[in-house]
Amino acid sequence: MAKTATLYAPITGKAIDITEVADPTFAKKMIGDGFGIQPTDTKVVAPVTGSVELVAGTKHAIGFRTDDGMEVLVHLGIDTVEMNGAPFTISIKEGDAVTEGQPIGTMDIDMIKKAGKSTDVMTVITNTKDVVDKLEAKQGDVTAGEAVATVTLKDAMAAATDEKVSTKPKKGEGKYDELAKQIVKDVGGPENVSSVIHCITRVRFYLKDDNKANDDAIKNLDGVIDVAKAGGQYQVVIGPGVADVYDAVVKQLGPGFGDQSQQAAAPKRKAPKGFFPKIGFYLSSLIGVITASMMPIIGLLAAAGILKGFLSLATSFKWISATSTTYTIINAMGDATFYFLPILVGFTAAKRLGANQIIVAVIGGVLAYPTIIKLSATTGNIVFGVGMNATFFGIPLHVASYTYSIFPMIAAAWMASVLEPWLKKHISASVSMIVNPLLEVFLVSAAVLIIVGPVISLISAGIADGLVAVYKASPAISGLIIGGFYQCLVIFGLHWAVIPIVASQIATTGHSMINAIISATMVAQSGAVLAVFFKTHDQKLKQLAGASTLSAFSGITEPAMYGINLKYGKCFVTASIGGAVGGFLTGLLHVNMWGFAGSFIGFASFINPKGLDSSFWGFWIASLSALAVSFVLTWMFGFNESKAGNSHKGVKKVRLGSREPAIK
Structure with missing residues (x-):
C-alpha cells in the first residue's frame, strides 16, 4: 500500500492551486509541487513535522525536512527578499525540531502590500521528482495548521534514506x-x-x-x-x-x-516625468532611506530613551544626584546610543545605499569626535546669524554639533555611494585598499563639515529667528505653528538653532516658553504610537509601539517617529496636528518651563521654583489635549491596519537631564 503524508496550512487564508500563485516560477512547478495561500492573518506555523533545514537570512523562506524524506519549502510572499526581513519575525532556527501547526513566526501582510508585492505564501516540496507520486490539495478558506494537501509518496521512498533522497548539493565540491x-x-x-x-x-x-x-x-x-x-x-x-x-x-x-x-544595495529607480511627480519621488526616496537607516536601531533607541526617562525621574525626585558618579555611569548607558548616533546611522545608511559600511561609520566617528564636539560649542565671528568657529585650510566655517543627528550622515552615505564607484574606476587596484578609504574619509568628512553642516545651520538660524519673532507677536499662534511643524524640522536637523535660544532663555530668565511648546510636540508623538499600540493586531508592531510610547513619554521620540509615525505616513500628520493643538494651548495659557526635560517624564520642569502656579496646570491641560487629539485622529484616520505598510520615519534630539532642552 502506498505511503501518504500530509501538508498543513502554514498561515490562515484562502488556499489556491499552486498554478494560480502570482510567481510564474512557482506556478509552473519549477521549484516543486504544492499549494498556495492568499493570507488573511499574520501568524505563521509549521506545515509539517520534521527538522528545520533552512531559515533564510531575510526570513522570507523556511525549509523543512520530514522523516519521510520530503524537503518542504514555505516561501512567504513574492520578491519579499528585497525587504530584508522587515515584514517577518521567525522564532525557529536551523536544526530545530517542529511539529505541524507549531507557531514559528509572523508575517506583516500589510507591509508587504504597501511595498507593492504579492503576499502569496507558497508551500512546495522541492524534491517532488524524487519523492512524490501524487499530490492533492484542497482549495478555499483554511486555518493555520489545518490539513490542506495529501501526498502519495513513491514506493521507493518507504525505505529510502535521507542521503538517497536529498537533492541538496554538498558545499565545497566545486561542482557549480x-x-x-x-x-x-x-x-x-x-x-x-x-x-x-x-x-x-x-x-x-x-x-x-x-x-x-x-x-x-x-x-x-x-x-x-x-x-x-x-x-x-x-x-x-x-x-x-x-x-x-x-x-x-x-x-x-x-x-x-x-x-x-x-x-x-537597492536597485536604482528613475524619477518620473513632471515637476510634482519628481518632487514626490525624491521625497519618498529620501524618507525611505531615512526609515531604512533607522529601522535596525529603533529598538535600541527605545530602550535608551526609557532608561534616560527613568534617570530624569530619579534626579527630579532627588533619588540620584546629577553630580554623582552613579548618575554619570547610568547617563552614559542611556546617552551613548544618541551621542554616537552618527556612527550607527552611517553604518546602516551605507548598507541601504550600497556604500562601504565601515568607512561611512568612521566618517560618523569624525563628526562625533570629542574635539569636534568641543569646537562646536564655541561661537566665533557671527556671519548671517551663524558663528564661524573654525577654519579649514584658511576657509572660515561653522562646525555644528552632530551628536544626536542623522541627516548629515544620510548625506554622507549618499556621497560615499557616489564616490566609491568613481574611485574604484580611477584608482589602481594595487593601492586602492589604502588610497580609496583615505580619499573617501577625507573628502566626504570635509564635504559634510564645510557644506552640509553650515547649510543646515544657516537655515536653522533663519527658522529660529522666525520662531522668536512669531512668539513675540502671539504666543498662541507661535505655539500652533511650532507645535505643528517642529518635528518636521527635527527630521532634517533644522531644529538645532532653537537649542541655544532655549538655553539662553533658561540661563537669563530661568524659564523657557518655547521649550514648553516643544514638550507638547513630544507628547503628541506618543499619542499617535499609543493609538497604534491599541489598534494593531500585529504582535511585532504592538511591541514596538508599546516601547516607543514609553520612550516618548520619557522625552525620546526617535523610536516613535522613525519606527512608526513616519513609517505609516498619516500617523505623523495626525501626531503633528496633536502637536499643533498642544502648542496652541501652551502658548494661550502662557505655560513656562523651568527645566530641560520635557514630555510627561519632565513634569517637574513645569513647577515654578517660587511655588506651584498656572504653568503646571497648563502643562497638564496642553499635554493631555495633545495626547488625546493625536490618539483619536490616529485611531480614526492615521492608522488602518488593512492598508498600512512600509514607508518612512523621522528624527529628533534630546538630552534629558542634560544641557539640552526638551528638544525632540
Whole structure:
C-alpha cells in the first residue's frame, strides 16, 4: 500500500492551486509541487513535522525536512527578499525540531502590500521528482495548521534514506564552478554586474545593462530552471542549490561582490516625468532611506530613551544626584546610543545605499569626535546669524554639533555611494585598499563639515529667528505653528538653532516658553504610537509601539517617529496636528518651563521654583489635549491596519537631564 503524508496550512487564508500563485516560477512547478495561500492573518506555523533545514537570512523562506524524506519549502510572499526581513519575525532556527501547526513566526501582510508585492505564501516540496507520486490539495478558506494537501509518496521512498533522497548539493565540491562561469559570461561578464544577491531559489543580479544578458543561453544551462526579470533584477532561477551556485558566482565575479554592502544595495529607480511627480519621488526616496537607516536601531533607541526617562525621574525626585558618579555611569548607558548616533546611522545608511559600511561609520566617528564636539560649542565671528568657529585650510566655517543627528550622515552615505564607484574606476587596484578609504574619509568628512553642516545651520538660524519673532507677536499662534511643524524640522536637523535660544532663555530668565511648546510636540508623538499600540493586531508592531510610547513619554521620540509615525505616513500628520493643538494651548495659557526635560517624564520642569502656579496646570491641560487629539485622529484616520505598510520615519534630539532642552 502506498505511503501518504500530509501538508498543513502554514498561515490562515484562502488556499489556491499552486498554478494560480502570482510567481510564474512557482506556478509552473519549477521549484516543486504544492499549494498556495492568499493570507488573511499574520501568524505563521509549521506545515509539517520534521527538522528545520533552512531559515533564510531575510526570513522570507523556511525549509523543512520530514522523516519521510520530503524537503518542504514555505516561501512567504513574492520578491519579499528585497525587504530584508522587515515584514517577518521567525522564532525557529536551523536544526530545530517542529511539529505541524507549531507557531514559528509572523508575517506583516500589510507591509508587504504597501511595498507593492504579492503576499502569496507558497508551500512546495522541492524534491517532488524524487519523492512524490501524487499530490492533492484542497482549495478555499483554511486555518493555520489545518490539513490542506495529501501526498502519495513513491514506493521507493518507504525505505529510502535521507542521503538517497536529498537533492541538496554538498558545499565545497566545486561542482557549480562551471555553471557559475557560464552564468556570469551570459549575463554580460563581471563588468556588467553591479551587485548580486540570492533568495531561497534565485540568484538575483543587478545588471548595468539587461540587454547584454543572453536569456536563451542561460535558460538552456544545465542547472538553471528559468530566467525572470522583476524589481530591477535579473533573476536566474536555480532551485534548492541556489546558495551553492551563488557562492560559485561570487567567486567568479571576484573581490567586491557578495559582501554586506553589495547585497544591501537597492536597485536604482528613475524619477518620473513632471515637476510634482519628481518632487514626490525624491521625497519618498529620501524618507525611505531615512526609515531604512533607522529601522535596525529603533529598538535600541527605545530602550535608551526609557532608561534616560527613568534617570530624569530619579534626579527630579532627588533619588540620584546629577553630580554623582552613579548618575554619570547610568547617563552614559542611556546617552551613548544618541551621542554616537552618527556612527550607527552611517553604518546602516551605507548598507541601504550600497556604500562601504565601515568607512561611512568612521566618517560618523569624525563628526562625533570629542574635539569636534568641543569646537562646536564655541561661537566665533557671527556671519548671517551663524558663528564661524573654525577654519579649514584658511576657509572660515561653522562646525555644528552632530551628536544626536542623522541627516548629515544620510548625506554622507549618499556621497560615499557616489564616490566609491568613481574611485574604484580611477584608482589602481594595487593601492586602492589604502588610497580609496583615505580619499573617501577625507573628502566626504570635509564635504559634510564645510557644506552640509553650515547649510543646515544657516537655515536653522533663519527658522529660529522666525520662531522668536512669531512668539513675540502671539504666543498662541507661535505655539500652533511650532507645535505643528517642529518635528518636521527635527527630521532634517533644522531644529538645532532653537537649542541655544532655549538655553539662553533658561540661563537669563530661568524659564523657557518655547521649550514648553516643544514638550507638547513630544507628547503628541506618543499619542499617535499609543493609538497604534491599541489598534494593531500585529504582535511585532504592538511591541514596538508599546516601547516607543514609553520612550516618548520619557522625552525620546526617535523610536516613535522613525519606527512608526513616519513609517505609516498619516500617523505623523495626525501626531503633528496633536502637536499643533498642544502648542496652541501652551502658548494661550502662557505655560513656562523651568527645566530641560520635557514630555510627561519632565513634569517637574513645569513647577515654578517660587511655588506651584498656572504653568503646571497648563502643562497638564496642553499635554493631555495633545495626547488625546493625536490618539483619536490616529485611531480614526492615521492608522488602518488593512492598508498600512512600509514607508518612512523621522528624527529628533534630546538630552534629558542634560544641557539640552526638551528638544525632540
